[in-house]
Amino acid sequence: xxxxxxxxxxxxxxxxxxLSCTAHGRKFGMYAMGWFRRAxxxxxxFVAAINWSGGSTYYADFVEGRFAISRDDAKNTVYxxxxxxxxEDTAVYYCAGHSGRGSYEIDRTYDxxxxxxxxxxxx
Numbered sequence: 001x002x003x004x005x006x007x008x009x010x011x012x013x014x015x016x017x018x019l020s021c022t023a024h025g026r027k028f029g030m031y032a033m034g035w036f037r038r039a040x041x042x043x044x045x046f047v048a049a050i051n052w053s054g055g056s057t058y059y060a061d062f063v064e065g066r067f068a069i070s071r072d073d074a075k076n077t078v079y080x081x082x083x084x085x086x087x088e089d090t091a092v093y094y095c096a097g098h099s100g101r102g103s104y105e106i107d108r109t110y111d112x113x114x115x116x117x118x119x120x121x122x123x
Contacts, residue, residue, distance in 0.1 A: 001025035001112045005095045008117030011085055015121070019080040021095030021114055032098040033071060033078040036107055037091035037119075047093070048080060049104035058104050062088075085121045092116040 034049035102109030
């Protein structure tokens with residue numbers, strides 16, 4: 001499975017962005033999907049995940065209800081809607097595919113990774 005993330009860009013604080021991650025390959029619907037981010041000078045961290053059916057979602061504490069993850073299996077795409085963005089959300093955002101073994105919050109349990117898309121939030 002190859003993953004391609006898009007939708008990043010420059011936005012003012014308080015604004016919104018929607019990231020997309022499109023999978024190329026078979027069996028997208030069998031994978032849970034996650035979003036991670038790496039801010040400058042920091043380690044990569046978990047942002048959100050959605051299980052294979054879309055029935056369960058998981059978020060990092062810092063999201064605080066501002067972000068929403070969703071998936072459209074007909075389009076082989078997972079989305080991350082980000083609202084009320086702050087400069088602290090500035091990072092490269094990565095999507096990843098998870099085969100179901102291990103915690104969604106741990107990056108090493110993911111099997112496939114996209115190339116990342118840069119989100120910059122100005123104050």
